[in-house]
Amino acid sequence: MHCDSAVISKQDRDTTQPQRQKYRCSDCGRWFDDLTGTVFAGHHQPLRTWVVCLYFMGLNLSNRQVSHELGLHKDDAQRMTEQLRAGIDSQQVLPELTGEVEADEVYVVAGHKGHPKAVRQQGRQGRRRRLKGARDQGTLAKEKPPILGLIQRGGEVVFHMLENVQQKTIEPLIRTIVTKGTRFYADEYDIYARLPAWGYDHHSVCHSRGE
Incomplete structure (x- = not known):
């Protein structure tokens, strides 16, 4: 910092x-x-890889299985899972994000054909996962759980699995975690259209252009 x-x-x-x-x-x-001071600081893996790693940890996959799914060396996967567990253990309550906050969604097809048993134990039908799916298609019911990431620049990071990607779903989460008046960086996806009405300073970015 x-x-x-x-x-x-x-x-x-x-x-x-x-x-x-x-x-x-x-x-x-x-x-x-943006990631300085967070659990992801100092690591070269993209943020989306961390999110999917966290998801596989929730399925109780071993480090070896996680490394196979993400195409990583087993030592890299082990370091990632250890880092995530340490961050989870230290996070007793939801943080309050303020200043400048970025938002983005990741869509994960729940499960993988290589580990149907682990997926069944979580009450889901196994399908092949991918890092990003089609927008408006992601719901828990369709086995494509959307994960919302909220990142305070130079501060805390919050991931939350959503039932769907609708304004009525993200509004209470954002209001609970992000302080009103915060400068909010999100793309032009319509679920963020009411950020100004909720009391936030919305700045549109285009992730496909690296913004």
Whole structure:
């Protein structure tokens, strides 16, 4: 983190993960990005990979199975699961996000043909997963649970599995976790259209362009 100075300038984006914005403190000269100070800081895996890893942990897959599903070395998968467990253990209550917050959704097809037993134990029918599915198609009932990620720049990260991607579903979650008046970065998906009416400073971004 920086020295708590309010004089911060936006710099270039991360060269390997263009979704991550870099910043520089004008007082102390320290560089940081959107994930600094979070459980994901200092790791090269994309945020979506972390989300799917967390989902597989919820299915009680072993580290070896997680590494196979994500196409990672088993040591990398083990480090990721250990990091996530440590973050979960330290998170006793939902944080309050403020300042600048980014939102995005990930759609995971529930289960994988290689592990039908693990999926059945969770009460779901096994299907092959993917990181991103078609919007408006993701629901728990259709075995494509949407996961909403809320990231405070330089602060906490919250993931929440949704029943569906509708305004009435995300509104109470956002109101509970994100302080009113917060600058809210989200794309132009219509579920975010009422952010200003809910009391947030909505700034539209285009994730496909690396914003």
